[in-house]
Amino acid sequence: MKKTKITLSTDIKFLQVVTSFVENSSLAFGLGRQETLRLTLASEEIFSYLCGVLGEEKELEVTCTEGIYFVSVEFIFERVALSLKAFNITARPFFRQDQDIDEMGLLLAARSVDRLSLNELPDKRLNLKIIKDKAYPEPEEVRLPVIAPVESYFIKRPDLDEIKMLSRLISTYYRDYPVPVAYTIPGKLSDMVASRLYDAAIATDKTGLIVAGLIWKRMNEKVVELFGPYLFNQKKESNISESLVNFCIEDIARTEIIGVFVRFATPEFPKGSFEPTGSLYWYNREAIALEMPTYYRALHEDAGAVVYIPASLSAFIEDRYRSLALPREVIISSYYGEDMGDNSVIITELDQTQRAAIMHPLQPGKDSLENIQRHIQIFKKEGINNIFSLVDLGIRGHLFIMDDLFNCGFEPRTIIPHGQRSDLVFFQYKI
Amino acid sequence: MRQLSLDSLIPSYIKTFEAYIPSKPDEELKKLYRTPFLHRLNNNENPLGPPPKAQEIIKRFQPSRAAIYPSGDSFYLRQRLAEKFIMHPDQFIVGNGANEVIAFAIKAFCETGDNIITADKTFAVYEWVATFSGFEARLVPLKDFGFDDKGMLEAIDKKTKLIFICNPNNPTGTYWDKDRLIRFLEAVDNRQIVVVDEAYFEFVEKEGYPDCMSLIQKYPNLVVFRTFSKMYGLAGLRIGYLAGSIDVVDTIRKTCVVYSVNTLAQEAALTALDDAGHIERTRRLVAEGKEFLKSELKKMGLFYVAGEGNYIMIRLPISDTLAYRKLMSYGVMVRTMTGFRFPNFIRITISTMPVMEAFINALRKIL
Missing domain, CATH: 3.30.565.10 (Histidine kinase-like ATPase, C-terminal domain)
Incomplete structure (x- = not known):
C-alpha cells in the first residue's frame, strides 16, 4: 500500500x-x-x-x-x-x-x-x-449468463474480472438476503480483493462460468471472517459449499490465523464442519430485525484458558463452553471496591455503511454505566441501530464493565474463542 | 536510550511466519480436559517403546556421564550405520531428530531467490524451514492422496535447489514404488537434490517399496532421511539422520551444528538398530490395530485413508478441532489435520488393541 x-x-x-x-x-x-x-x-x-x-x-x-x-x-x-x-x-x-x-x-x-x-x-x-x-458507479443492468446446476466444478481464486461477475451474481441471487453492501458493487469488490484485505474463491463449470463463490477477510490478527458461500442456481445438497469453505481453510491453515468466524452465513453454509456459537440480530433502517446464526471453526488444537467473568455472564458462558467442549477454568469475580478511576473509556468503531457501532471498553471507571448510556443515545440519534460491545475475557478491565452492559440493555449473543487476548464475547444492544 | 525498533530488524518473511506451538505437557492437558488418563494417538509414537536392548542402555546410563560432552559427530553410530548399509561413515549426518537434518539440507543448498518443491499436504517442516529461512516453498497439490511426480517436475525452475518427497507420505500413507521413484530421479537428472524422507520406512512391508539407501550410489543427488523416533521408539531422545553421496553430505556437513545429539540418544540408537524382533512385534501390532480400525470405521460409515505407516487418517462429519476437544474429554488425544490442509480429518496413531477400542468407543460417543 x-x-x-x-x-x-x-x-x-x-x-x-x-x-x-x-x-x-x-x-x-x-x-x-x-x-x-x-x-x-x-x-x-x-x-x-x-x-x-x-x-x-x-x-x-x-x-x-x-x-x-x-x-x-x-x-x-x-x-x-x-x-x-x-x-x-x-x-x-x-x-x-x-x-x-x-x-x-x-x-x-x-x-x-x-x-x-x-x-x-x-x-x-x-x-x-x-x-x-x-x-463507485452503481452497476448498470446487464443480462447475466444462464447458470445450470453442475455435477462437476473447479475451485480457484478469481481474477479481477471474475470478481466483478461474482459481485453481479451475488446482488442478483441474494437480493433478499443480508449481504454487505460493498459486495454488490462490482468495482468496489474487485478493488477490495485487489487490496488483499479481502480474499475470494469461486467455483466454475468446465467452461469457466461462475457457479458459486465465497469471500473472506481478516477480522483481526487472529481471526478470519467468512461470508457466504453464495451458490447460483446450484443444488443445496451439492458439495460446492464445502469445497469452497475447505479451499479457504486450506489457504489459511498454516498462517497465524487461529479461527474462522461467520456472521453472514447463507442457507447453503456447510454448518456441519463449524461450531454454532450463538446468533446476532441485524436491524435494517426500519429497525426490523433478522436473526443471523453465528459459527466458529478453530484451526488449531485448543490450548485452554482461564477466564474471569461476573456472575451475570455465568449461565451464557457455561452453556457455550459446554456445547463447544472448550477447556476453560471459569472464575467468577466481581468489583470488590478496589481502586478505579472516575472516568471510563470506550473506544468506538463506527461503520456508517452498515449502520453499526462496536464499542471496545478500554478502561473501566466509576461512570461506566452512564458512559454506556450516553453512547447508546448518540448512536440512536445517528441512526445506528446495530450496536455491539466486544468484551475480551482475558482483560481484567473488561470484567467490570459487563454488569453495566447488562444494565444498559445489552445481552451476550455469541463468542469467538481465543478471538483476541482470550475469548471474545459479542454483546448486542436490544432495540 | 533508544527504544528497540523490532520492526526494522525483523526480515519480512519472519514477520509473516507463525511459530508452531506444540501441545502442552500431558499432565497439563489432563488437568485442562479433566481426564485421569491420556491415550497419545497424536504423534505416531511406538506404544511398545524402544527395543528392549535400547531400554537397557537407557536404564544403565550413569548420571555422571551427563557432565561429559557427547561425540560431536555421533562417531560410533555413523560407523554402525555404514556397516549396516554398506556405505562410508562420512555418508551419514546424525541430527537432533530428523527435523534438524531438514534444516541442515536447506541451509546447505539454498540462497536468496531459491526455492524448494514439496507437496501441499505433507509433513510441514520442509515448508516451514524454507519459509522462515526466506526461501520459496513451492507446494504441488497431492493427487489421489499421493505425491504428484508430473506436477513436481513441472514446478522445477532454475532456482529450484531441493525437492522433498515424503515416502510413505505423512499423513496419507501413500508411497512411490521403486519404478516411479527411479523414473523421477532420471527425469530430474541430477539438476536438483532429491530428498526422500523415509521416517516410516521400517513400517512398510509392501513389495516394490524402494529402499533409497540402495539407490544413493547410482543417484548422487539423492538424500535419504530416517529417524529413530517412530519405529525405534526414541522420540523423547531426539535422534535422526541423513545419508547421501560423499560430496553432497560433505556440503551439508558445513551447515551442521555439532554436539547437538546427546550421548544417551547415540548409544540407544546404536543398540536399537540390532533388534530385528522389535520391528517384527511393532509391525504385528500395527497390522492388527489398523485392521480393527478399518473394520470399525466401515461400520460407522466414515471415510478413511489407510496407507502405509503406523497411522490412519479419518474424515469426520464435524470439525477436526471440535472432535479433538471432545475426544480429549474422553482421554484420547488425536492429531487434527487442518494444519496439514485436510480440514475435518484426524490422524490416529495405531496403538495397542485396548487403546484402539477406547478410541472407537470415544469416537462413537462424540459423533
Whole structure:
C-alpha cells in the first residue's frame, strides 16, 4: 500500500499543513473530489480536537494510506492518561463549549467518513484512524449468463474480472438476503480483493462460468471472517459449499490465523464442519430485525484458558463452553471496591455503511454505566441501530464493565474463542 | 536510550511466519480436559517403546556421564550405520531428530531467490524451514492422496535447489514404488537434490517399496532421511539422520551444528538398530490395530485413508478441532489435520488393541 506521512507538533497553527497534506495525498491516491473534501474536513476536526486534548507541542504523526478502495488517515500520538476520557466518542471537546451541544468530539469527524476507530499500538501510542471509501458507479443492468446446476466444478481464486461477475451474481441471487453492501458493487469488490484485505474463491463449470463463490477477510490478527458461500442456481445438497469453505481453510491453515468466524452465513453454509456459537440480530433502517446464526471453526488444537467473568455472564458462558467442549477454568469475580478511576473509556468503531457501532471498553471507571448510556443515545440519534460491545475475557478491565452492559440493555449473543487476548464475547444492544 | 525498533530488524518473511506451538505437557492437558488418563494417538509414537536392548542402555546410563560432552559427530553410530548399509561413515549426518537434518539440507543448498518443491499436504517442516529461512516453498497439490511426480517436475525452475518427497507420505500413507521413484530421479537428472524422507520406512512391508539407501550410489543427488523416533521408539531422545553421496553430505556437513545429539540418544540408537524382533512385534501390532480400525470405521460409515505407516487418517462429519476437544474429554488425544490442509480429518496413531477400542468407543460417543 502506498503511504505519505508527516510528523508535526500539535499546534493549531499547523492546521492548514494537515488539511493540505490530507487533501493532496487523497487526490493523488485517486479519491474523488467529494470524498476528498469529506476526509479533509474530518481530518481538520480531528487535528483541532487533538490540539485541544493533547495540548501544544506534542508530537503527532499523520499518515495517509492508499488502500485501493479507500484512503485512510491515521493520527498517531502518545497516550496521555489524563485526557483519555476525551476519546469516548460522546465526549464534548472542552474548547467548543460555546457551540451546539450536539457537536460532540470525535462524532463530528465520524459523520464525514465511512469508518472511524481508535486503537492502542504495541508501543502504547494511540492510533486514531478514519477511512473514506472511494465512490463507485452503481452497476448498470446487464443480462447475466444462464447458470445450470453442475455435477462437476473447479475451485480457484478469481481474477479481477471474475470478481466483478461474482459481485453481479451475488446482488442478483441474494437480493433478499443480508449481504454487505460493498459486495454488490462490482468495482468496489474487485478493488477490495485487489487490496488483499479481502480474499475470494469461486467455483466454475468446465467452461469457466461462475457457479458459486465465497469471500473472506481478516477480522483481526487472529481471526478470519467468512461470508457466504453464495451458490447460483446450484443444488443445496451439492458439495460446492464445502469445497469452497475447505479451499479457504486450506489457504489459511498454516498462517497465524487461529479461527474462522461467520456472521453472514447463507442457507447453503456447510454448518456441519463449524461450531454454532450463538446468533446476532441485524436491524435494517426500519429497525426490523433478522436473526443471523453465528459459527466458529478453530484451526488449531485448543490450548485452554482461564477466564474471569461476573456472575451475570455465568449461565451464557457455561452453556457455550459446554456445547463447544472448550477447556476453560471459569472464575467468577466481581468489583470488590478496589481502586478505579472516575472516568471510563470506550473506544468506538463506527461503520456508517452498515449502520453499526462496536464499542471496545478500554478502561473501566466509576461512570461506566452512564458512559454506556450516553453512547447508546448518540448512536440512536445517528441512526445506528446495530450496536455491539466486544468484551475480551482475558482483560481484567473488561470484567467490570459487563454488569453495566447488562444494565444498559445489552445481552451476550455469541463468542469467538481465543478471538483476541482470550475469548471474545459479542454483546448486542436490544432495540 | 533508544527504544528497540523490532520492526526494522525483523526480515519480512519472519514477520509473516507463525511459530508452531506444540501441545502442552500431558499432565497439563489432563488437568485442562479433566481426564485421569491420556491415550497419545497424536504423534505416531511406538506404544511398545524402544527395543528392549535400547531400554537397557537407557536404564544403565550413569548420571555422571551427563557432565561429559557427547561425540560431536555421533562417531560410533555413523560407523554402525555404514556397516549396516554398506556405505562410508562420512555418508551419514546424525541430527537432533530428523527435523534438524531438514534444516541442515536447506541451509546447505539454498540462497536468496531459491526455492524448494514439496507437496501441499505433507509433513510441514520442509515448508516451514524454507519459509522462515526466506526461501520459496513451492507446494504441488497431492493427487489421489499421493505425491504428484508430473506436477513436481513441472514446478522445477532454475532456482529450484531441493525437492522433498515424503515416502510413505505423512499423513496419507501413500508411497512411490521403486519404478516411479527411479523414473523421477532420471527425469530430474541430477539438476536438483532429491530428498526422500523415509521416517516410516521400517513400517512398510509392501513389495516394490524402494529402499533409497540402495539407490544413493547410482543417484548422487539423492538424500535419504530416517529417524529413530517412530519405529525405534526414541522420540523423547531426539535422534535422526541423513545419508547421501560423499560430496553432497560433505556440503551439508558445513551447515551442521555439532554436539547437538546427546550421548544417551547415540548409544540407544546404536543398540536399537540390532533388534530385528522389535520391528517384527511393532509391525504385528500395527497390522492388527489398523485392521480393527478399518473394520470399525466401515461400520460407522466414515471415510478413511489407510496407507502405509503406523497411522490412519479419518474424515469426520464435524470439525477436526471440535472432535479433538471432545475426544480429549474422553482421554484420547488425536492429531487434527487442518494444519496439514485436510480440514475435518484426524490422524490416529495405531496403538495397542485396548487403546484402539477406547478410541472407537470415544469416537462413537462424540459423533
